[in-house]
Structure formats: C-alpha cells, structure tokens
Amino acid sequence: xxxxxxxxxxxxxxxxxxxxxxxxxxxxxxxxxxxxxxxxxxxxxxxxxxxxxxxxxxxxxxxxxxxxxxxxxxxxxxxxxxxxxxxxxxxxxxxxxxxxxxxxxxxxxxxxxxxxxxxxxxxxxxxxxxxxxxxxxxxxxxxxxx
Numbered sequence: 177x178x179x180x181x182x183x184x185x186x187x188x189x190x191x192x193x194x195x196x197x198x199x200x201x202x203x204x205x206x207x208x209x210x211x212x213x214x215x216x217x218x219x220x221x222x223x224x225x226x227x228x229x230x231x232x233x234x235x236x237x238x239x240x241x242x243x244x245x246x247x248x249x250x251x252x253x254x255x256x257x258x259x260x261x262x263x264x265x266x267x268x269x270x271x272x273x274x275x276x277x278x279x280x281x282x283x284x285x286x287x288x289x290x291x292x293x294x295x296x297x298x299x300x301x302x303x304x305x306x307x308x309x310x311x312x313x314x315x316x317x318x319x320x321x322x
Contacts, residue, residue: 208299209261214238214316216251217303219286228283236287238304238316246271250287252278265296290314 216236218227230236234251241247246259246268257271268291278284290313294306304316 209240209266209297209304210242212302212304212318212320214240214304215319216287217315217317219283219290219314220312221282222286222289228286230283234283236283237319250278250284252276252284264298266294268292268294287314 214237216230216238218229219236220226221228230251236249236251238248239246240259240261244258244260245256247256248254250273253274253276255271255273258269260267260269271291273288290306293308294313295309296307298305298307302318302320304318305312306314306316
C-alpha cells in the first residue's frame with residue numbers, strides 16, 4: 177500500500193512538472209511582441225546563409241508599439257514606421273530611416289532586408305524570431321533579459 181502511494185505521488189509530481197513546462201512554452205504569441213524592446217542577436221546575411229551578429233555597442237533594436245507603429249535603430253541609424261500584425265503574420269511598411277554614414281553597412285543592409293522580407297514571427301522564451309514563411313531571418317532577445 178505504501179509503495180502504491182509513493183508511485184502515485186511521483187506520477188502526480190511528474191504530471192504537474194509536465195503541465196508547468198507546457199504552459200511556460202505558451203509564451204509564444206502576438207501579444208508578447210509589443211511587451212519588450214528587442215535587441216538583435218543575429219540576422220541572416222543578404223547573400224549566402226551566414227549569420228551576422230552586431231557589435232556589443234551597436235546593437236540594432238526593434239520596438240513594436242500597440243498603436244501599430246514601430247521604432248528602432250540599425251545600430252547606427254534610427255527608424256520608425258508602421259507595422260500590421262494579424263495573428264502571427266506581420267508586415268512592416270512606411271519605414272523612414274536616418275542616413276548617418278556608418279562604418280560598416282553589411283549588418284545594416286541585412287537588417288533592412290529582413291524588415292522588408294518578414295511576413296511572420298514567433299515569440300518564445302524571451303526571443304523574437306522574424307521569419308519569411310518558415311525560414312528565420314533574424315533573432316532578437318528582449319532587452320529586459322540582456
């Protein structure tokens with residue numbers, strides 16, 4: 177009888193653990209895209225499949241606001257514009273950028289291309305993935321976590 181009770185307790189503990197882990201994964205969703213300022217971790221290069229990573233003091237940022245506007249930086253220039261979010265789909269538009277001469281345009285060009293190509297996103301565990309179909313174009317981390 178005691179063995180059955182211990183086994184039952186272990187099974188209940190495992191079930192609670194599985195449910196807790198599953199609900200934590202539920203952080204994915206469109207609502208979370210507006211709850212943080214996102215700092216770029218990596219972006220797909222405009223040619224090839226390599227990933228570009230920003231210098232520590234020149235991290236591009238992205239801030240999607242609840243009113244349908246977007247603001248941020250490329251690490252060198254700043255920008256703002258509009259964003260349409262429908263479910264997990266999004267489209268950036270009417271983007272206006274400053275035009276300061278930057279020492280290295282490679283990352284900035286890849287960042288521009290990502291904003292132009294993105295058609296959906298995922299937010300999961302403090303990370304924002306901008307995607308085109310199922311291909312990840314850029315990964316961001318919540319600046320609250322950095």
